[in-house]
Amino acid sequence: MSAETLELARKAVFEFARRSITTPDHEGFVSIPTPDLLKPEQYNIGYGSACTPNEVDRFSIHPITHEEALGRLERDMWAAWDDINAIYGAELLAELRPVRIAVLLEMAYQMNRASLAGFTEMHEALRKKDYASAAKEILDSELYRSGERLPGIKNRCETYYNRMLKGVFS
DSSP: OOHHHHHHHHHHHHHHHHHHHTSTTTTOOEEEEEEOSSOTTSEEEETTEEEOHHHHHHHHHSOOOHHHHHHHHHHHHHHHHHHHHHHHHHHHHHHSOHHHHHHHHHHHHHSOHHHHHTOHHHHHHHHTTOHHHHHHHHHTSHHHHGGGTOHHHHHHHHHHHHHHHHOSOO
16 A cells, blocks of 8 residues: 555545544543543543543643534544554555454554554454454453443444444444
């Protein structure tokens, strides 16, 4: 895939991930800091964007606007893009369908680089183009098991599983 084609794919992936993340059944929008459901010591705002302690104080008094939240989402998605490039490399990403890249992007947005890098068997399965095994690793993860406490995360992982397995947006 050429650099130009990869850039077009990235734009499509960003747009799909942005739409997915901003839906109420994914992150949804909150204007004031709320505790992260997986890491209660951390606070999130907007569309699941982490807050610093100073931001928690500021946004508790002056809630974030929708426009500010979209700006933070864009910033965080670029960081997630950098994470998946660092973990998987441009060469492997260029071989994947945009839907599979979007799964990785959303997972990177949801977790962090170290957590996503821990999916070593999924990484190896993707290199082998074994998408059934890559998808299975999503359901064999601590992230999925955390869905026993947080059904939204379980549902999200099942969506990631289906997209990774089938290679289509659904």
